[in-house]
Amino acid sequence: MSVSFKNPRANHNFQGRTCSIVGVGSYVPERILTNAELEKMVDTSDDWITSRTGIKERRIAAANEFTSDLATKAAERAMKMAGVTAEQIDLIIVATLTPDMPFPSTACLVQRKLGALRATAFDMEAACSGFIYALEIGQQFVMSHTYETVLVIGAEKLSSIVNWKDRNTCVLFGDGAGAAILQHRENSHGLLTSVMGADGNKADLLSMPGGGSACPATPESVANGLHYLRMDGKETFKNAVNAMVSAANEAMRRCEIDITKIKCVIPHQANQRIISAVGERLNTTPEQLFVNLHKYGNTSAASVAIALDEAVSSGKITSGDLVLLVVFGAGLTWGAAVIKW
Numbered sequence: 001m002s003v004s005f006k007n008p009r010a011n012h013n014f015q016g017r018t019c020s021i022v023g024v025g026s027y028v029p030e031r032i033l034t035n036a037e038l039e040k041m042v043d044t045s046d047d048w049i050t051s052r053t054g055i056k057e058r059r060i061a062a063a064n065e066f067t068s069d070l071a072t073k074a075a076e077r078a079m080k081m082a083g084v085t086a087e088q089i090d091l092i093i094v095a096t097l098t099p100d101m102p103f104p105s106t107a108c109l110v111q112r113k114l115g116a117l118r119a120t121a122f123d124m125e126a127a128c129s130g131f132i133y134a135l136e137i138g139q140q141f142v143m144s145h146t147y148e149t150v151l152v153i154g155a156e157k158l159s160s161i162v163n164w165k166d167r168n169t170c171v172l173f174g175d176g177a178g179a180a181i182l183q184h185r186e187n188s189h190g191l192l193t194s195v196m197g198a199d200g201n202k203a204d205l206l207s208m209p210g211g212g213s214a215c216p217a218t219p220e221s222v223a224n225g226l227h228y229l230r231m232d233g234k235e236t237f238k239n240a241v242n243a244m245v246s247a248a249n250e251a252m253r254r255c256e257i258d259i260t261k262i263k264c265v266i267p268h269q270a271n272q273r274i275i276s277a278v279g280e281r282l283n284t285t286p287e288q289l290f291v292n293l294h295k296y297g298n299t300s301a302a303s304v305a306i307a308l309d310e311a312v313s314s315g316k317i318t319s320g321d322l323v324l325l326v327v328f329g330a331g332l333t334w335g336a337a338v339i340k341w
């Protein structure tokens, strides 16, 4: 797959105004679903799941716990770290492919739950790439002086669209949310660059065909399982590695740095073999690569957001470090961002 990037810029910096991540937070549901439990649900084994994906367990939201609940809890933690109150938030962007409902947006539901009633709010869908897309959008509002404080969230309740009888997919995904607060700060820290890409020609590799205008819910569509996530795993895998490597290299090129300058690479957590292949092609050391996939599985738009929070709270990232986020997902979509922490 050849990956090209439009509109390249060396640095995001609008008349000297930069955008920093001033707080991060994450939340995962309490319920842990282990590989051993999955062995009792479908024809699979801990050995297969571990060796083919690296996943040991994932979190599953309660029946009465929705994407907006996970998002709100992650947001509250990010707001606490940033020292930001709900009244200060100007904009809420929720990246998700599992909104509470088609409308109103999950962002509006989060706004209500937070009491952030001054904020405007909308959802953004770029599947597993959503958090980087949302960061880029939020950053544009901060740099253009439109908004002072932007809350960006990646949140998913993937357990609600997984076919629990399909071993090809049900072992892979989990629920969770991660959030970041964006503001301008008078220093050189912040989002240095981000790149995004998409290839709609490969839209069918990973999709949920039912429930939209093309295939509204009918008894037949539900009986045919069209409201479940489906994926061509092998093709998705190949495209993921190529796109993530290209996006990461392009982001570093725009910042005029190489991989040795990056303290921590946070890749989308979909499969340990994808992460290792990306790491190998980028020449990372094992210490540079952040992995929490074994605990959560693939949480789509929440994946790098949760990982960023864990990398910060565990002390793997400290002030001044360069961090590379790199993502890939349905669409196809992909992206990368370099952050000076």
Ligand code: UT7
Pocket (backbone or CB within 6 Å): 043, 044, 045, 048, 049, 052, 053, 128, 167, 168, 169, 171, 232, 233, 234, 236, 237, 240, 270, 271, 274, 298, 300, 328, 329, 330
């Ligand atoms: O977040 C968006 C991006 N997502 C990704 O990037 C995911 C990309 N894809 C993958 O991670 C991998 O392709 C999978 C983990 C989904 C699958 O791994 P694979 O090595 O590509 O396996 P496969 O699909 O080629 O399946 C190999 C075999 C098949 O059996 P046969 O046909 O060879 O007899 C599958 O039926 O493994 C079988 N299989 C399983 N066996 C036990 C598939 N799922 C399971 C399972 N347990 N859970």
